[in-house]
Amino acid sequence: MGTDSTASVVRGEPGVVNGLVQVSFVVQRLLAEVGAPHDLSVIQVRLLGVLRDRQPTMAELAVLLQLGRPGVSGLVDRAEERGLVTRVGDDSDRRSTRVHLTDHGQQLASAVRDEAARRIDALTASLPAHDRQHLARITAHLQRASTRQRHSQ
Amino acid sequence: MGTDSTASVVRGEPGVVNGLVQVSFVVQRLLAEVGAPHDLSVIQVRLLGVLRDRQPTMAELAVLLQLGRPGVSGLVDRAEERGLVTRVGDDSDRRSTRVHLTDHGQQLASAVRDEAARRIDALTASLPAHDRQHLARITAHLQRASTRQRHSQ
DNA sequence: TATTGTTATACTCTATAACTATA
DNA sequence: TATAGTTATAGAGTATAACAATA
Numbered sequence: 001m002g003t004d005s006t007a008s009v010v011r012g013e014p015g016v017v018n019g020l021v022q023v024s025f026v027v028q029r030l031l032a033e034v035g036a037p038h039d040l041s042v043i044q045v046r047l048l049g050v051l052r053d054r055q056p057t058m059a060e061l062a063v064l065l066q067l068g069r070p071g072v073s074g075l076v077d078r079a080e081e082r083g084l085v086t087r088v089g090d091d092s093d094r095r096s097t098r099v100h101l102t103d104h105g106q107q108l109a110s111a112v113r114d115e116a117a118r119r120i121d122a123l124t125a126s127l128p129a130h131d132r133q134h135l136a137r138i139t140a141h142l143q144r145a146s147t148r149q150r151h152s153q
Numbered sequence: 154m155g156t157d158s159t160a161s162v163v164r165g166e167p168g169v170v171n172g173l174v175q176v177s178f179v180v181q182r183l184l185a186e187v188g189a190p191h192d193l194s195v196i197q198v199r200l201l202g203v204l205r206d207r208q209p210t211m212a213e214l215a216v217l218l219q220l221g222r223p224g225v226s227g228l229v230d231r232a233e234e235r236g237l238v239t240r241v242g243d244d245s246d247r248r249s250t251r252v253h254l255t256d257h258g259q260q261l262a263s264a265v266r267d268e269a270a271r272r273i274d275a276l277t278a279s280l281p282a283h284d285r286q287h288l289a290r291i292t293a294h295l296q297r298a299s300t301r302q303r304h305s306q
Numbered sequence: 307t308a309t310t311g312t313t314a315t316a317c318t319c320t321a322t323a324a325c326t327a328t329a
Numbered sequence: 330t331a332t333a334g335t336t337a338t339a340g341a342g343t344a345t346a347a348c349a350a351t352a
Contacts, residue, residue, distance in 0.1 A: 058312095
């Protein structure tokens with residue numbers, strides 16, 4: 001098929017492409033399943049994860065979550081209605097609003113993070129320790145490559 | 154922090170957990186960026202990918218895409234309105250409808266797939282060939298582990 | 307003027323329940 | 330009765346444009 005002749009010019013290791021795509025769907029589904037019992041979508045799980053060690057402004061959240069600002073407003077609205085986060089005015093710039101986890105939000109964020117870690121560890125449990133270490137190095141490399149591409153385009 | 158004491162009991166290699174989660178977001182964003190110029194969401198990209206070598210019924214699509222049947226109806230509706238797919242009645246069971254790519258859909262599916270492959274190859278280009286092969290094997294292993302867990306729970 | 311955040315609007319995605327047609 | 334698919338409904342997520350308040 002015409003596709004393969006094109007692809008063969010471009011591709012290094014075909015298994016890597018399909019592998020990374022399929023694994024990304026596996027991990028996303030896992031995150032959805034971890035969030036679901038708590039009525040959290042993947043993006044809400046991600047919000048809680050980001051807020052565990054930061055109190056960003058709405059604009060910073062938009063960058064961190066790769067979301068438009070209206071999207072962040074709605075996301076934080078719904079989390080605030082559930083008592084997971086609070087909006088705190090920034091004194092140094094009165095246009096800005098910082099988002100904090102509440103105590104309840106902290107607890108939920110930790111529970112979800114621990115459960116996700118358990119599930120992913122279960123996925124990698126049958127890998128030899130050597131492969132897990134290798135995978136940790138490779139994923140770190142891919143993240144750096146992604147950041148580099150984003151900054152250079 | 155209390156979280157770490159819990160985690161240390163459970164975890165093998167912490168870098169793997171964060172690495173897989175972050176890389177899944179990188180790949181999903183990449184798929185969104187590849188689809189966007191063609192007005193395709195990630196789930197629509199996935200639909201085209203699934204249909205490249207299959208003509209499944211709506212029910213089979215629901216399983217393949219991990220979506221409810223009403224979700225599949227809407228998804229196929231929108232793809233059909235754009236002329237990417239067609240619904241074909243199944244003669245052997247007249248309740249069933251099979252979904253086919255149109256010629257235009259085939260072309261778009263191939264273009265999107267090639268572009269995604271290029272982008273992912275760019276991400277892995279700076280890995281030694283040895284690491285890419287290793288990654289291909291590990292991702293295949295993770296997919297099998299995921300399928301196994303799904304079937305045994 | 308530029309930036310922060312919100313509101314308004316519209317569309318896609320996703321889930322549940324109710325319905326029709328076929329088996 | 331059970332299954333395949335659709336429609337109805339509702340809510341969440343995401344994008345663009347217009348707006349208010351602050352810088």
